[in-house]
Amino acid sequence: MTIIGARPPATTDLQPEPLPAEKAELPAAQTVEPQANTPAGPGPARRLAVPIRRYWGQSLWAIAYKETLQIIRDRRTLGLMLVLPVVQLMLFGFAVGTTVAHISTVVVDQSRDPESRDLITALVNTTYFDITTYVETPLEARQAIDAGRSKVAIIIAPNFAADLRGGRGAQAQILIDGSDPNIAQTALFAAQSVGQARSARTPGRVPASSEANTNQVAMGRGLDLRPTVLYNPSLEATRNFVPGLIGLILQLVTVILTSSTIVRERERGTFEQLIVTPVSRWELLLGKLAPYLVVSFWNTGVILVLGYLIFGVEVIGSITLLMFLSAIFLTGSLGLGLLISAVSSTSAQAMQASLFTALPAFILSGFIFPTDSMPPLMRALGYLLPLTYFLRIIRGIAMKGIGFMQLLDAIVPLTVLSVGIFLLSLTRFRKTL
Amino acid sequence: MGWAMRFPGWPFGRTRDEAFDYTAPIMFSGVTKRFGSKIALDNLDVVIPAGRVTALVGPDGAGKSTTLRLIAGALVPTEGRIVVGGLDVVRHTGDVQAHLGFVPSRRLLYSDLTIAENLAFFAGLYPAEPVAMAERRASLLDLMDLTRFTDRLAGNLSGGMRQKLALACALQHDPGVLLMDEPTTGIDPLARRDLWRLFHRLNRDGLTILLSTPAMDEATRCHEVIFMDHGRQMARGTPTSLLEHAQGRVVALEATPIALATAVARRFPEVSSVQPRGDRLHVLLDADASADPSWLASRLQSHGVTVRSIKPVKPTLEDVFVALTTSPRTHSKEV
Numbered sequence: 213m214t215i216i217g218a219r220p221p222a223t224t225d226l227q228p229e230p231l232p233a234e235k236a237e238l239p240a241a242q243t244v245e246p247q248a249n250t251p252a253g254p255g256p257a258r259r260l261a262v263p264i265r266r267y268w269g270q271s272l273w274a275i276a277y278k279e280t281l282q283i284i285r286d287r288r289t290l291g292l293m294l295v296l297p298v299v300q301l302m303l304f305g306f307a308v309g310t311t312v313a314h315i316s317t318v319v320v321d322q323s324r325d326p327e328s329r330d331l332i333t334a335l336v337n338t339t340y341f342d343i344t345t346y347v348e349t350p351l352e353a354r355q356a357i358d359a360g361r362s363k364v365a366i367i368i369a370p371n372f373a374a375d376l377r378g379g380r381g382a383q384a385q386i387l388i389d390g391s392d393p394n395i396a397q398t399a400l401f402a403a404q405s406v407g408q409a410r411s412a413r414t415p416g417r418v419p420a421s422s423e424a425n426t427n428q429v430a431m432g433r434g435l436d437l438r439p440t441v442l443y444n445p446s447l448e449a450t451r452n453f454v455p456g457l458i459g460l461i462l463q464l465v466t467v468i469l470t471s472s473t474i475v476r477e478r479e480r481g482t483f484e485q486l487i488v489t490p491v492s493r494w495e496l497l498l499g500k501l502a503p504y505l506v507v508s509f510w511n512t513g514v515i516l517v518l519g520y521l522i523f524g525v526e527v528i529g530s531i532t533l534l535m536f537l538s539a540i541f542l543t544g545s546l547g548l549g550l551l552i553s554a555v556s557s558t559s560a561q562a563m564q565a566s567l568f569t570a571l572p573a574f575i576l577s578g579f580i581f582p583t584d585s586m587p588p589l590m591r592a593l594g595y596l597l598p599l600t601y602f603l604r605i606i607r608g609i610a611m612k613g614i615g616f617m618q619l620l621d622a623i624v625p626l627t628v629l630s631v632g633i634f635l636l637s638l639t640r641f642r643k644t645l
Numbered sequence: 646m647g648w649a650m651r652f653p654g655w656p657f658g659r660t661r662d663e664a665f666d667y668t669a670p671i672m673f674s675g676v677t678k679r680f681g682s683k684i685a686l687d688n689l690d691v692v693i694p695a696g697r698v699t700a701l702v703g704p705d706g707a708g709k710s711t712t713l714r715l716i717a718g719a720l721v722p723t724e725g726r727i728v729v730g731g732l733d734v735v736r737h738t739g740d741v742q743a744h745l746g747f748v749p750s751r752r753l754l755y756s757d758l759t760i761a762e763n764l765a766f767f768a769g770l771y772p773a774e775p776v777a778m779a780e781r782r783a784s785l786l787d788l789m790d791l792t793r794f795t796d797r798l799a800g801n802l803s804g805g806m807r808q809k810l811a812l813a814c815a816l817q818h819d820p821g822v823l824l825m826d827e828p829t830t831g832i833d834p835l836a837r838r839d840l841w842r843l844f845h846r847l848n849r850d851g852l853t854i855l856l857s858t859p860a861m862d863e864a865t866r867c868h869e870v871i872f873m874d875h876g877r878q879m880a881r882g883t884p885t886s887l888l889e890h891a892q893g894r895v896v897a898l899e900a901t902p903i904a905l906a907t908a909v910a911r912r913f914p915e916v917s918s919v920q921p922r923g924d925r926l927h928v929l930l931d932a933d934a935s936a937d938p939s940w941l942a943s944r945l946q947s948h949g950v951t952v953r954s955i956k957p958v959k960p961t962l963e964d965v966f967v968a969l970t971t972s973p974r975t976h977s978k979e980v
Binding site for chain 1: 720742745
């Protein structure tokens, strides 16, 4: 390649080329042709601003039409508008449509004879109880409830049948997890009904009970079926929702914040300014996410404190463990937010996507409606959500005071899913336009 | 804290302090960039020498912004190699970026941060010695007359001031190459002149400047101009040599009726293009047309056009550009 004239131009005061019209002599008596620059042939000037009678609502139509065009071209919004109501209908319908039933139940049958099996069958026939496992000892049953694997335990002592036949009045115990009042009340009612019905048919007397047991249903005849509600004997709804609220905040708010922060930079154009600097992908990401991490933790703390001060909700278990597991859940939310920001080009889209993922998460995770009574497909979907496990964890710690080992079967999926989402989102985040 | 700057540290910090050669040119070898089905750059081979002020000019969609972004590492080429300072941009992105300053066309800084905060933020992103950088920052602010406004929010600045701020942010780490995408668009002529004085001064101090501009008059202030169209290099040369390319081929025509004259002249085979300029027409003649334009006058008159004056004029870069882009011979020309 040859370059001619490599001498640099005079650097002081370079003037642009003067335009040919600079001589500015006013033309004498010239006919000024208004369409001097139109390449079309000469003709009388056409004026477009001639008032023409419009039909009524012409501007209205123009605007509505433009709006429609924009909606149609925005596939994301269109999809949301058309698909979301249907999805919501399905979710709510299936989640709410069935009454609380098929509550997961664990059974300890130490008597193992026809009478005890009869009682169990009676309970199962109400369709309210779904036996998931049989265990050997009451302790194991209690642990199952603690860990949230089952909501109800039926405990039958070894001498049940003998007592029944001998007319001494047999006792059986039903433990009900009270941390979800919805389920607890149904289970309680069902147990009481069965207890009464059976009692009426069974001869014998039950010794008067001296324990001040809540909700005792001994009708004074043969069978004493004692339901006991654990963890929330008064079945207050408040206690249930505060821990769940933490899950809500960490899931929804974090995702919204994270997704919009990166999209906003891209929208404004400042993203371009960042990616041309030597800052690494990791530094950029972590730097952006760090304040939101702090804010989310702060929010968790505030909810717990206010929950205690205003509603009297105490965290029975270890707060440290709660915070630690919240951090894990948080990484998942951050990752989800990042993923959303990677696929959204505007803030509006990011917001839509955040809400679109949050709503089904709430329904499927058991926050509002118990998972036990959902159709198997929806329950299976719920198992893919970190929120499902997190809710179990947080209710476990706050309301039951259980610890790490008992929660292990929820902690492992939570960690795997959360970290998985985060890593996935990292691979999608690129430092290019 | 110098050790922190030089720590190879994946994943923190992408600079490994590879040697950046300030005398090496910027080289594009067979670079193609596709966005889906759209081809922005088509097998581009270009060399931009160091230590000069070079302008990329071309119509919209020619690939000027894409070229700049590829050099800055904001985009990755679909094919080909880009070498800056002796380093491959894709493989040593961080090291190259540490020696580049980039002023994008949208010029949007953080409007909710002050001038000082903006500068401090960008300073933190570059692995340069902090004290020296602070000194340089101060002198840049002084040079651009922004020192009085350091506490003003960037959103409250005028267009010219914001551009200067963007420039300061791109220069405070003392880069070897400055890339600017349409730096003076929307700036008034006085501010524009100031900016150009600044550019030339920085260039004299050894800064390589590459900018894209739609304004041909700006291109004349550069050492070298590269014409681009359709993602390829159409021509390059110094402004002088390029102007010689259209020398003797531009004729200023005053005629009435102008519309008729335009239409008629365009139909002549020797005429490359007819451009209105105020009350005249600039007629660009083919290279092999005769130098004396009287034939044009007589032919126009025979079509009923009254020719008041016709004379050859000095071509502008705009004429050169039109000549190049409307020419049927659209392969790369060296002038």
